[in-house]
Amino acid sequence: MKTLIISENDDNGLKKAAATLREGGLVAFPTETVYGLGANALMPDAAKKIYAAKGRPSDNPLIVHLSCVQDVEKVCYACDTYYRLAESFIPGPLTVIMPKRDIIPFEVTGGLDTVGIRIPSNITANKLIRYAKVPIAAPSSNLSGKPSTTKASHVVADLYGKIDVIIDGGESEIGLESTIVTIEGKNDLRLLRPGGITPEQLKERGFNVKIDKAVLEKLSDFERPAAPGMKYRHYAPCAQVTLFDGDEEIVKRKLQEYKSVDSAVILCYYEDEELSRLPNSYVIGSKTDDLDTAHRLFSVLRDIDEDDKIKNVYAALPCAKGIGLAIFNRLIKAAGYRVIKL
Numbered sequence: 288m289k290t291l292i293i294s295e296n297d298d299n300g301l302k303k304a305a306a307t308l309r310e311g312g313l314v315a316f317p318t319e320t321v322y323g324l325g326a327n328a329l330m331p332d333a334a335k336k337i338y339a340a341k342g343r344p345s346d347n348p349l350i351v352h353l354s355c356v357q358d359v360e361k362v363c364y365a366c367d368t369y370y371r372l373a374e375s376f377i378p379g380p381l382t383v384i385m386p387k388r389d390i391i392p393f394e395v396t397g398g399l400d401t402v403g404i405r406i407p408s409n410i411t412a413n414k415l416i417r418y419a420k421v422p423i424a425a426p427s428s429n430l431s432g433k434p435s436t437t438k439a440s441h442v443v444a445d446l447y448g449k450i451d452v453i454i455d456g457g458e459s460e461i462g463l464e465s466t467i468v469t470i471e472g473k474n475d476l477r478l479l480r481p482g483g484i485t486p487e488q489l490k491e492r493g494f495n496v497k498i499d500k501a502v503l504e505k506l507s508d509f510e511r512p513a514a515p516g517m518k519y520r521h522y523a524p525c526a527q528v529t530l531f532d533g534d535e536e537i538v539k540r541k542l543q544e545y546k547s548v549d550s551a552v553i554l555c556y557y558e559d560e561e562l563s564r565l566p567n568s569y570v571i572g573s574k575t576d577d578l579d580t581a582h583r584l585f586s587v588l589r590d591i592d593e594d595d596k597i598k599n600v601y602a603a604l605p606c607a608k609g610i611g612l613a614i615f616n617r618l619i620k621a622a623g624y625r626v627i628k629l
């Protein structure tokens with residue numbers, strides 16, 4: 288298949304891409320979190336094409352993207368709590384799971400009776416959905432299991448030749464996927480995936496937030512995660528990622544042991560000068576700016592993938608506060624939960 292690459296500034300191109308979506312094609316587009324791989328959420332066959340292009344297990348549901356809150360009731364049964372969340376956080380990096388209406392096929396929801404709804408704030412994403420005039424099912428536009436895509440070049444690397452259009456909108460602002468919640472009571476939320484909206488922000492608005500176990504640790508083979516996607520190895524570069532947990536200085540000394548190992552790289556922060564000046568270290572951001580780390584993480588993991596000789600990646604286990612919870616979650620999953628206590 289020939290994949291067309293267009294700029295987000297090409298309004299005519301966006302209109303054509305929207306028509307491609309409406310007619311059942313696949314279009315990768317920028318959002319404020321990561322790039323998404325969109326398909327018409329009302330067409331079962333279009334959803335199936337997403338699973339095929341990504342190599343995604345068919346029981347892992349897709350998020351449905353809309354352009355405005357007014358459309359939410361058309362695809363699911365929303366409650367007051369949703370609208371209160373929407374006042375503070377929507378449009379934006381928040382996905383809310385709600386009971387689906389019949390119009391959304393089970394092919395989109397992986398057989399579930401619920402659907403995840405997200406309204407992106409990114410102007411291009413929002414415009415594309417408006418032009419398409421249909422809800423858009425969209426997972427992150429990476430091959431299944433690989434780090435999510437935060438630049439058009441990442442999408443080209445994973446999906447060129449497999450999809451109809453890639454819309455280039457530069458770098459994703461946040462760089463990690465949306466926060467996913469389910470509503471368990473009037474003010475009670477369960478966090479299924481941490482992301483751009485932090486539990487602290489939700490609590491500030493009066494919501495109680497329970498963190499689902501799958502966010503923090505590996506579930507046993509008998510436990511079923513509330514978000515089916517949380518059970519798969521994810522965000523992983525080809526190399527094995529190992530995380531060290533312990534006193535900051537001890538962890539730093541441990542990481543330095545890998546400084547002359549050719550097949551190993553170390554992830555560190557700008558402030559870790561002893562580490563950041565090593566030839567085999569990658570800076571993932573600043574210790575005082577989690578937003579910067581969130582923004583760079585997937586891109587760094589993808590850069591590491593480009594070097595075949597790298598077999599191991601070593602890093603400190605990050606602090607799970609604020610947006611750091613999302614960074615923690617993505618790194619433990621990238622590591623396949625390989626965390627060594629020092």
Ligand code: TXA
Pocket residue numbers: 318320321322323324347348349350382384396399401402403405425426427428463464465466467479513514515516517
């Ligand atoms: O930021 C994002 O959310 C990006 C952009 C493109 O919007 N999308 C994204 O989609 O990250 P995806 O498919 O990579 O991750 C969706 C996650 C999966 O873990 C899936 O299992 C979960 O959401 N999910 C979707 N629908 C669900 C549902 N009805 N119930 C529980 N979990 C659901």
Ligand code: MG
Pocket residue numbers: 426427435
């Ligand atoms: Mg994904």
